Amino acid sequence: MNKNPSEEAKLGIWAHRGLLEEFWHNFKKNKLSLVGGIIVLLYLIIAIFAPLLAPYNPVEQFNAPRGEHNPLPPLSRSAEGYLFLLGSDKFGRDILSRAIYGTRTLLQVAVGSIAVALVLGVWMGAVAGYKKGTWVDELIMRAVDVMLSFPTLVLAIALLGAFGIGKTRIGPFVLSNMVKIMVVIAITYSPRFARVMRGVVLQEMTEDYVDAAKVAGASGGRILTKEVLINTIPPIIVQASLMMATTVLTSSSLSFLGMGLQPPRPSLGLMLNEARDFLFLRAWWYAIVPGVSISLVILGFNLLGDGLRDSLDPRQARRVQQ
Amino acid sequence: MGVYILKRLFLAVPTLFVASIVIFMLIHLAPGGPVRVMLGPMQDPVLVKKLRHQLGLDLPVYQQYLRWASKALHGDFGISVTIQRGSSVMDLIAQRLSVTLEVAFLAMVVALLIAIPTGILSALRQNKITDHIARIIALLGVSIPNFFLGIVLILIFGVYLLQPWGAGGFVPLSKSIGGNLIRMLLPAITLGTAYSAIVMRMMRSAMLDVMGQDYVRTARAMGIGQQSIVRKDVVKNALIPVVTVMGNSIGYLLGGSIVTETVFRLPGVGNLIITGVFRRDYPVIQGIVLTIVVVRILTNLIVDLLYSYLDPRIRYGGAE
Numbered sequence: 001m002n003k004n005p006s007e008e009a010k011l012g013i014w015a016h017r018g019l020l021e022e023f024w025h026n027f028k029k030n031k032l033s034l035v036g037g038i039i040v041l042l043y044l045i046i047a048i049f050a051p052l053l054a055p056y057n058p059v060e061q062f063n064a065p066r067g068e069h070n071p072l073p074p075l076s077r078s079a080e081g082y083l084f085l086l087g088s089d090k091f092g093r094d095i096l097s098r099a100i101y102g103t104r105t106l107l108q109v110a111v112g113s114i115a116v117a118l119v120l121g122v123w124m125g126a127v128a129g130y131k132k133g134t135w136v137d138e139l140i141m142r143a144v145d146v147m148l149s150f151p152t153l154v155l156a157i158a159l160l161g162a163f164g165i166g167k168t169r170i171g172p173f174v175l176s177n178m179v180k181i182m183v184v185i186a187i188t189y190s191p192r193f194a195r196v197m198r199g200v201v202l203q204e205m206t207e208d209y210v211d212a213a214k215v216a217g218a219s220g221g222r223i224l225t226k227e228v229l230i231n232t233i234p235p236i237i238v239q240a241s242l243m244m245a246t247t248v249l250t251s252s253s254l255s256f257l258g259m260g261l262q263p264p265r266p267s268l269g270l271m272l273n274e275a276r277d278f279l280f281l282r283a284w285w286y287a288i289v290p291g292v293s294i295s296l297v298i299l300g301f302n303l304l305g306d307g308l309r310d311s312l313d314p315r316q317a318r319r320v321q322q
Numbered sequence: 323m324g325v326y327i328l329k330r331l332f333l334a335v336p337t338l339f340v341a342s343i344v345i346f347m348l349i350h351l352a353p354g355g356p357v358r359v360m361l362g363p364m365q366d367p368v369l370v371k372k373l374r375h376q377l378g379l380d381l382p383v384y385q386q387y388l389r390w391a392s393k394a395l396h397g398d399f400g401i402s403v404t405i406q407r408g409s410s411v412m413d414l415i416a417q418r419l420s421v422t423l424e425v426a427f428l429a430m431v432v433a434l435l436i437a438i439p440t441g442i443l444s445a446l447r448q449n450k451i452t453d454h455i456a457r458i459i460a461l462l463g464v465s466i467p468n469f470f471l472g473i474v475l476i477l478i479f480g481v482y483l484l485q486p487w488g489a490g491g492f493v494p495l496s497k498s499i500g501g502n503l504i505r506m507l508l509p510a511i512t513l514g515t516a517y518s519a520i521v522m523r524m525m526r527s528a529m530l531d532v533m534g535q536d537y538v539r540t541a542r543a544m545g546i547g548q549q550s551i552v553r554k555d556v557v558k559n560a561l562i563p564v565v566t567v568m569g570n571s572i573g574y575l576l577g578g579s580i581v582t583e584t585v586f587r588l589p590g591v592g593n594l595i596i597t598g599v600f601r602r603d604y605p606v607i608q609g610i611v612l613t614i615v616v617v618r619i620l621t622n623l624i625v626d627l628l629y630s631y632l633d634p635r636i637r638y639g640g641a642e
Contacts, residue, residue: 145333146340151577154595154614161599161607162351249467253581256469257596272469276585279473279481280489287477291470299465 026311033307039300043103050104054097055085058266062092071095071283087285090274099289102268103297105261109182110247114240116186117193117247122236124190125197130224132202140194147191152250159184160259181260185250189243196239200232207231234312242305245298252294268294326630334623341615342394346387348611349377349604376401377605399609404601405594411609414594419613421492421590425509425582426575430568432514433521438564441525442557448530456522463519468578472512472585479508490586505586513575513582524567528560535559562632569625573618 028034046053056062062078064070070092077083078092086096128140147155160181168175175183204210205228213223254260255269263270268290275287357373377400378386393400399411406414444456479488488508493501532538533556541555580592587593591610598606 142336142340145337146344149337149341149573149615149619150344150611151573151614151618153577153580154573154611157580157595157599158345158348158607158611159351161595161602162348162604164352164602165599245465252467253469256467256581257584259596259599269469272473276473276476279476282481284477284481287470287473291467291473295466295470298467299461302461302465 023311027307030307030310032303033310036300036303036305036307039296040304043107043297043300046100047104047107050100054094054100056082056094056097058093058097058101059264060093062088062094064088064092071278071281071286073283074285086289087283089271089286090278095271095285095289098266098271099268099293101266102271102290103293105178105265106248106252106255106268106294106297109178109185109251109260110244112179112182113185113189113247113251114244116182117189117243118236118240120186121190121193122197122232125194125199126201126224126229126232128194129198129201129205130220130228132205137198141198144191144194147188148195150188152188152246153253155188156184156250156254157257157259159187160254165259166262177262181251181254185247185254188250189247192243193236193239196235197232200235201228204228204231238305238309238312241301241308245301245305248294248298248301327627330623330626334619338616338619341619342391342612343387345608345612345615346390348608350383352602352604373403394609394612399612400605402603402606404603405597405606411605414606415591415609415613418589418591418594420495421588422576422579422583422592424495424506425513425579425588425590426572428506428510429513429517429575429578429582432510433518433568436514436518437521438525438561441522441564442529442560444522444526445529445533445560453526457526460519460522463515466516467581468512468516469581469585471515472508472582475508475512476585490588492586492588509582509586509588512585513578517571517575517578520571521564521568524564525560528563529556532556532559562629566625566629569628570622572621573614576614576617 027037062080062082062084064072065077065079068076070088071090072078072084072088072092074085074087074095075083076087078088082094084094084096086094086099089095089098124140124144128137131137150158163180163184166177168177168180201224209227210223213227218227251260252267252269255267256273258270258273260269261267271290272287272294275283275290278286357370357377357379361369361373374380378389381389390400397412399415402409402411402414440456440460444453447453476488476490479485480490481488487501487504490508491505493505495502538556579590580595582588583590583592584596591613595607595610597603598610
């Protein structure tokens with residue numbers, strides 16, 4: 001058996017590669033996921049540097065020139081001579097500036113709700129998986145079943161409806177509207193994380209290293225936190241990235257329905273809602289700019305999530321591909 | 323089979339029970355209590371007391387739940403407080419449910435018409451150019467929010483092509499069947515597109531799964547032509563899991579319908595729940611959410627039973 005020399009060289013490289021390098025090697029092979037990563041990175045830059053990138057204050061209102069009415073089309077100027085690169089909205093505010101700030105708030109809500117959902121869901125799933133077959137597992141998973149019997153958007157609308165729109169006082173705490181939306185979306189998504197987490201923990205528990213730790217006398221809690229949790233990170237990252245796409249969708253849907261951030265705060269969903277009244281005045285930019293912005297970020301997270309799944313979690317990737 | 327049905331029912335009933343408790347508790351989540359929120363600025367103490375009594379809020383919580391649940395079991399969701407003061411919530415929902423169900427049903431038809439042929443084609447040409455194009459279009463389909471797609475369709479057909487049916491609005495089926503259907507076309511496409519992308523991916527992977535099975539290879543080895551295998555066996559077997567998933571995602575369609583109805587200004591249940599949220603009409607919100615959850619749990623149950631009937635492996639062994 002003579003081994004192909006290049007094959008051997010490759011194996012040698014692999015042995016020296018760190019985990020991150022190996023991940024990058026797998027990840028960059030897929031051109032589409034690379035595109036997704038670039039889109040997401042671009043959006044993060046827009047969100048972080050919004051105050052530097054936006055040409056105007058997103059809530060500042062400009063007057064239309066004599067004889068014309070807001071909304072003004074792209075590349076037109078206000079009465080004061082300010083240039084609207086992507087047009088203005090019904091109050092003479094700059095669409096581009098509003099879209100940039102709207103992107104920022106959209107990502108804030110999405111990242112915030114995923115973070116809260118992770119904290120809620122991961123522990124539920126980890127404990128259920130670790131205590132498999134006991135009443136604890138049964139209780140948590142039945143609760144998850146109940147949560148999942150509500151369609152996501154319906155549950156979010158019902159909770160927002162119950163709490164009311166706008167600032168909410170719960171006991172001694174005052175929740176800002178944005179935090180409340182994050183919590184509501186997090187509640188609707190946490191059971192999904194719990195399910196994924198439980199499955200992953202169950203799989204990891206059958207591995208040899210868990211038995212080894214048990215033999216070595218490690219306590220159950222120690223095995224779970226020190227050994228198993230580390231190995232559940234890749235599939236959870238994949239899930240979080242794919243879930244980012246749906247969270248963006250849910251939060252912008254809520255905004256579109258008028259239940260998200262309240263005016264005059266710039267919100268992409270709300271811009272689309274307002275634009276409906278101006279469609280027949282042919283103000284296409286009013287709808288197209290925020291709509292394309294939302295669609296692109298969702299596309300980016302979907303592509304990135306697919307790519308991460310292929311390179312971080314090949315087992316699940318194979319299941320999905322087949 | 324009987325044992326399996328019982329087992330599934332045994333799982334569905336507690337889920338519905340706990341879900342109904344959650345829905346019931348919604349009214350108690352209202353900051354400062356529901357009555358104060360519902361009455362808004364007119365906080366007349368006599369009115370407050372009357373409304374509290376009418377809603378049963380002066381009873382202990384468990385009695386309130388039992389009263390509410392036993393009424394709901396008889397199809398009585400209480401009385402609307404702010405939307406149409408005094409009308410039964412059940413009547414309000416019943417008037418609008420047909421619109422929502424029509425949109426959801428037509429969206430499903432649109433999704434099937436797009437997804438099944440594309441899914442089959444994509445699987446047969448796996449990793450060829452057709453497959454890549456189909457998968458990229460599917461990716462775009464799941465990435466465009468349905469409210470944006472709906473607005474783009476209105477812009478194209480209603481605004482620039484000046485089609486009267488492209489502007490949204492609703493014509494009852496009883497008034498004009500043609501007028502109703504043509505106005506439902508854009509909402510159905512709006513709601514069905516993202517859904518068809520999901521179904522298409524499922525169809526593709528189910529096809530690939532079945533094509534890798536031993537019996538397909540055997541059939542091929544026996545000299546049965548590719549065309550005939552695909553038509554007779556692969557598609558038929560691939561459809562089983564796809565139909566299950568479609569049935570299970572009825573909740574997705576009902577949720578999406580809320581957004582679609584808003585875009586096209588259709589008088590459906592989604593429209594009603596949005597109004598209910600803005601006008602703090604708790605009985606209406608509760609009634610609609612309960613209806614949607616019941617529809618969802620029931621369809622899941624029926625689909626699961628159908629699936630186990632079609633694929634006996636589920637009944638024995640495989641089922642948890």
